[in-house]
Amino acid sequence: HGRSDQMGDELESAVAEVLLGLEPGDVMTYGEVALEAGFPGRARAVGRILSTSGGIYPWWRVVNAAGRLVPGHEEEQARRLADEGVELRNGRVRRR
DNA sequence: CCCCTGACTAGAA
DNA sequence: TTTCTAGCCAGGG
Numbered sequence: 150h151g152r153s154d155q156m157g158d159e160l161e162s163a164v165a166e167v168l169l170g171l172e173p174g175d176v177m178t179y180g181e182v183a184l185e186a187g188f189p190g191r192a193r194a195v196g197r198i199l200s201t202s203g204g205i206y207p208w209w210r211v212v213n214a215a216g217r218l219v220p221g222h223e224e225e226q227a228r229r230l231a232d233e234g235v236e237l238r239n240g241r242v243r244r245r
Numbered sequence: 246c247c248c249c250t251g252a253c254t255a256g257a258a
Numbered sequence: 259t260t261t262c263t264a265g266c267c268a269g270g271g
Contacts (some may be wrong), residue, residue, distance in 0.1 A: 178253090178254095179252075179253055179254090180253070180254070190254095192254065193251075193252090194253095195253080196251075196252040196253060197251075197253095198252095199252055200251080200252050208252075211252080213252075213253065213254080214254055214255080217252095218252095219252045220251095220252060222252080
């Protein structure tokens, strides 16, 4: 039965919940979002969701595991993060 | 079904 | 520290 079809929706809603829970100043990696959503190892799925769901989520609060900003949106993302007080280091999110 | 692509990653060079 | 490589998982042609 169409379990795999339903899986995509579950993942999407779970990821959405995590993303919508992010507050100003918060920053998570794709992998962390996936993990917290209950889908470890689905970092790519998180990226796809963010890239295909036209701005309904706070996309600027998500960066890759290396702290790199979103390809093609570095400038806007850097500005938004700065507005929230997130420190950047050489174009990368500083993580301790 | 095959093939390519990507807002990913961890690990090797 | 930066670049490459090999896995990875879905989507879409």
